[in-house]
Amino acid sequence: MAGSTGAGEEALRRLMSTNQPSFLAPNPALSETARAASRHLFSALRPFCPKSPLDQLLVDGFDAEQIWQQIDLQSQPLLSSLRRQVKHFAKNPKEISQLKVVPLGKKVEKEQEEWMEESDGFDEELEDDEEGEEKGEEYGMEIEEEDGDQGGESGSEEESEEEDEEEKGEDGEGGGGGIEDKFLKIDELTKYLEKEEENFENAERDMRGKKDADDEEDTEDEDDHDDEEEEESDEDAEFGFGDEDEEAEDMENARYEDFFGAKKGKYSKKKKAQLHQDSESSDDEDDDMEFKKQNKGTASTHQKQLEKIQSKIEQMEKANLEPKTWTMQGEVTAAKRPKNSALEVDLDFEHNVRPAPVITEEVTASIEDMIKKRITEGHFNDVQRAPKLPSKVPREVKELDDNKSKQGLAEIYEQEYVQKEDPTSAPLSFKDEQKQQASVLFKKLGLKLDALAHFSFAPKPVIEDMSVQINVPALAMEEIAPVAVSDAAMLAPEEVFDGKGDIKEETELTKEERKRRRANKKRKFKAAGVKRTGKKMQEGALPNQVNG
């Protein structure tokens, strides 16, 4: 700590010794010294600020704005406490003389002597409250400037200012010495100050670190520091260690009720470090509440219940006397109720219509499923083209053949004669002939194409024409047959045979059957003979009779 302080003081000294114009140009070495100096000052002031968040001024890598902010952070509460201190001293100048001085060596005592001299001197000079206050205010303002500039790089200029201010400040503090009224009693003050000094001494020994008092050039600084420190230490004593001291509390929290008769409550005295008017007012309220509770406590529970019921009855009677709300009034038209009031009330009536469907994801999904199913089936309800009804019967178109007739006229007559005789042998009409030719040709063509086109081609089965062979001699009918074949061979055996029943061979016949056969033959012959003679008799019977 000593080394750093030594370096810091060294930095300060260097700053002081530099020329003013050199601050105008940016100089890295100078800025380094300035930073070191400000760090030193910061850490020196640190013990006096109870609420300082920073233990040390962080200068490495921070720019001017940030360093300034850190210093500001520490100095703002410091400023307010200093101002308060100054005001306090402005009112009670005698206290200054009794301020406990830090035991830093002879210089401190020297200062104390100085102060005593000055304070005595000034007591006589300045007796007006106002002057003292003015000075105090001046001092306060100067202190502001002083603290404001402390973090800057032009520290050397201010140190001399600080010195001057300190002296002025001392003047101010000493200026209010002659005032005394019923609040301020000098004896009480002295007693209080002595007590405070004792406390302070103990505290200071714990808090104070070792300070290097050998540096002459730092005496000025130390003067400044000490002054501030003392004031601050006073503060500390008040804030940090005066809590248990009720008197100190009272002095600080002095309010109207302390002097001119307290009100009923006793809370205000017990509250700690509350300087605001709000707390005062809340104290008053608390006092009132206490009183009321005491009153109620006297009534019994039955009385309480009765009171409740009474209040309810009053409410209901009042409601009955007033006109009812429109919802309770039976038939109400729109004119009789406030605008849009029907929208807020939950009206109850039946809807006879099914409500409109809300289209949710599920509904859409189900519809789409149905569509997909229909698509896969291919089942659509499309419009079908109706088959057109035949409006007219297609007319028979008569075709005339305009080629020259191939048959001569005699042949035509011949055909007509044959037609007349034998109606079966009608020649095919021209149309049918053509048709038949066409169909035969096409069949052949089709067969060939099928044979070419089909993988598995089965030729058309040949249908045999059934035609009856007539047992007619060859001359009557021209047949395309080989010459060697006779008529007999053309006919099938059943066509040749004209018998009935079961035919037996000569050898197969039995004796009875032979006899029977002969008898049948004889009978037939006799019958035939009779017939012959009958015929002969008819024709000419005389020749037979003559002979026989």
Add this chain to the structure above:
Amino acid sequence: MLRRNIRMRREYLYRKSLEGKERLLYEKKRKIREALQEGKPIPTELRNEEAALRREIDLEDENTAVPRSHIDDEYAHAAEKDPKILLTTSRDPSAPLQQFVKELSFVFPNAQRMNRGGQVISEIIESCRAHDYTDVVLVHEHRGVPDGLIVSHLPYGPTAYFGLLNVVTRHEIKDRKAIGTMPEAYPHLIFDNFSTKLGERTANILKYLFPVPKPDTKRIVTFSNQSDYVSFRHHIYEKHGGPKSIELKEIGPRFELRLYQIKLGTVDQAEAQIEWVIRPYMNTSKKRKFLSD
């Protein structure tokens, strides 16, 4: 032209009036046919007319066997020709309604959109009949939201009045690229859950707004009935891969239709006979369904 119209209307009404007698005749023929098939004796009341009726039965073909009603008459020739539709709005339409009507003109193939201007409905119908239109569709709105659809079949055909709900138009969909352009192929139709007679009638009215499609089109228009609310959907499908994978992409507007009236005349005939009208104030109307079972 006027006289022709009057004559045709009179013919139509006359045929409608004959329907009762036609039905009786049909019933008698049917009884005789049944008796002959089953070998039972002919019922006694038909004995006198039996011979004449038998002859007629013999001469019947499939067209004359079924009794025809005026309902069939209205759409008799609808299947032979492609429909021609005229789309208009109520008077002074708002911009969203105009957009919706434009979309509908793409949904129905062979549809023509016309500005309403200050035309009277009877004028519109007259000119449509003269120009051989088969249907007229009017769209109504409420403050920009389409809420009514009137489909009128033209040569004295039926008029169906629908209310529109839950309308989502193509213009409302922000991502234009995703939805793409509207295809104009003739679509396949799907009518789901129209099981009662009235349901069939409604399905017919909506069906004959579309022409005969090619069997391989990818565009599908669906009318799906759920408790008297008909959902209209318009999709395009794609078959990726073999195993029955179908991907549906929804295009076109979607809305719910609610039928509230069918009249047996065109829109301009206010005195036409009402075939069916909704009865919402009947106590049991909540439980009853008219388009399905």
